[in-house]
Amino acid sequence: MTAMDRRTFLTTTLTGGIAASSPFLWSAFSAYADRIEDIAIAPPPRPAEKLPQLHSPRDTLFLTWQGDPTSTMTIQWLSRSETPTVIRYASLASAAQEQSLPHPPSRETGGETPRGIAWQKAVTRCHSFGRTDLKVHRCELTHLRPGTEYVFQIGEHLGLYRFRTMPAKANDLISFVSGGDCGIGPAAIASNLTAARQDPYFVLIAGDLGYDNGTSATTAISFIKNYSSQMVDSQGRLIPLITCIGNHEVRGGYKGQRSDATYYLPLFDGLYRETTYNVLDIGDYLSIVLLDSGHISPIPGEQTDWLASVLKERQDRPHLYVAYHVPAYPSVRSPQALIGLGTGELQRQHWCPLFERYRVDVALEHHDHVFKRTHPLTDGLRDRYGVPYLGDGSWGKLRTPASPEKRPYLARVSRNYHITLHRLEGEQRFHLALTENGKVADVYMTQGKRPAKRG
Ligand SMILES: [Fe+2]
Ligand SMILES: [Fe+2]
Structure with a gap:
């Protein structure tokens, strides 16, 4: 069966038939569909949920x-x-x-x-x-x-x-933790506790927070309850949470409306008031550009035009990060497809040339549920002046990656739950991948500003 035949078969038979009448079958199908490819299907309505008690x-x-x-x-x-x-x-x-x-x-x-x-x-x-x-x-x-x-x-x-509050100047060490694809299970909780032990200024989770799918308030609440009780540093300070949107925040996963992010936008629309992408400027030393990889805002068009202008204005920032959910350089899913688009094709076409041109220091990617680090890349090829892509979202979810032999853009990849601790020291950046138990899975350093892409 071809990819298109399979997609057509799955979307017509399962959504219209048994999955629509059975939440259990729907969740089994969703998990399967998420493993094989990115399918945008609105799930069936759920029966009324019995929400957790909230006492205070x-x-x-x-x-x-x-x-x-x-x-x-x-x-x-x-x-x-x-x-x-x-x-x-x-x-x-x-x-x-x-x-x-x-x-x-x-x-x-x-x-x-x-x-x-x-x-x-x-x-x-x-x-x-x-x-x-x-x-x-x-x-x-x-x-x-x-x-x-x-x-x-x-x-x-x-x-x-x-x-x-964050310091006005980066005179001392600035550290934060990033990751994605959490859920509410034991691995996610272990990663939460490991992240909190690093005493970060903040945590950035770039999509697939609780896996509420825009349909389960109980799941969204469980994620926030875990975060609330576990993300406290050694001095008793609450650790702020920055997020961007992923497919599991949205009914159907892709090409949704704002109303499809049923439980995500009510919590995070302070930052995403009109668009589901934005930039957070921290003092004069760190900017994090937060993107929507096609869940509500399309990649081409307005979002890419906006991205070009915000990166151009910030290309001389000492530390310029971009973060989004679906990877440009995937470690599990295929970057090419026989028919239609492979994973990350639109990102590689519209966003990566801007990252290269406007001196992005680090790109954070997620969604594929492994630890990965690419070589520094320009036009998809290894280049010492290129952009490194760190991912791929395994805070609490896990898959088996493709090998670097099959994906030459991969420098390191492993089947590990992980978070990444970023330590900014002057013009040096240390990126430590830590497993859910706090073991070091990878150490990587970037330094100074990349030259802009030539030509
Ligand atoms: Fe995920
Ligand atoms: Fe995802």
Whole structure:
């Protein structure tokens, strides 16, 4: 059966027939389809879900950014309450002067509300969380001081939480963790704990977070509950979460509408207000361009035009990253297809030439569920001045990769769960791939700015 015959056969018989009437068969088929190729099919409606109990904001509390990470912080949680909630916050230094805060630090301190602290106040706004009766509470704190630790308190709840803003200048070590394709199982939890132990400034998860598929609120909530309770650093600070969209955030996976990202956009549309791609500029030293590999926004056209302009403006940034879900240089799926498009063909055609021209330092890719590192590449060929592609999204999901003999662009590849710790030290960047148990799977260094592609 040809690829087109198989696609036609699967989409017509399974979606119209047994899968549509059986959530179990649908999930089995989805898993199978995801292994063999990227098929855009809307799943059948699910019966009403029994959602997890949420007793307090702390069950789903997490931090993210929609503005400059050196001076803002966005606080979010899920609740059945629609009542706007007051957030009290103060710098840790000013709070510690007035009240001895507990040591060793923990995620949440108990006891009475500290007195005498010069709190600043902000209020949450609420909006719907997909097809549930839950509300997303969101509060963006602004005009914060760079490189400063803060404490905050939610409404009348007594617990104190901590976070830190990013420094204004990269004078000291800056570290963050990236990865993708998490899920909610034991491997994802082990990777969460390993990531938190690195004390990163933030975590970047580039698609396929919980695997809610735009249909399972329970899965989306479980992912956030795990993140909330596990992503706390050694000083008790909550670790902010940056994301971009993947196929398992969207009903059907590809070519969806914003409403198909049922449980993703309500949590992350602070950053993705109008488009499902954006750029996060951190001080004057690090920019991360976050792209949508065809799940809601098409790759060619507006998104690529936007990408060209944001990269051109940032080509002299000391550290310029791009991150997206479906890889340009896949380690499992085939980059070519007999009929139609191979995995990553549109990325290679529209995005990679821009990465090369505008001096992108590192591209982060995901979706194929292995550890991989490509050679530095220009036009798909090994070139010491080319762009390295790190991936391929195995925070909590695993597949068997193709060999470097079959894919000459691969420098290293292995069947490992992994996260990547990025350490920016001056103009050097260290990229450490760590297994879910914290063992070093790969060490790679990039340095300075690549020359722009010639010609
Ligand atoms: Fe995935
Ligand atoms: Fe994926």
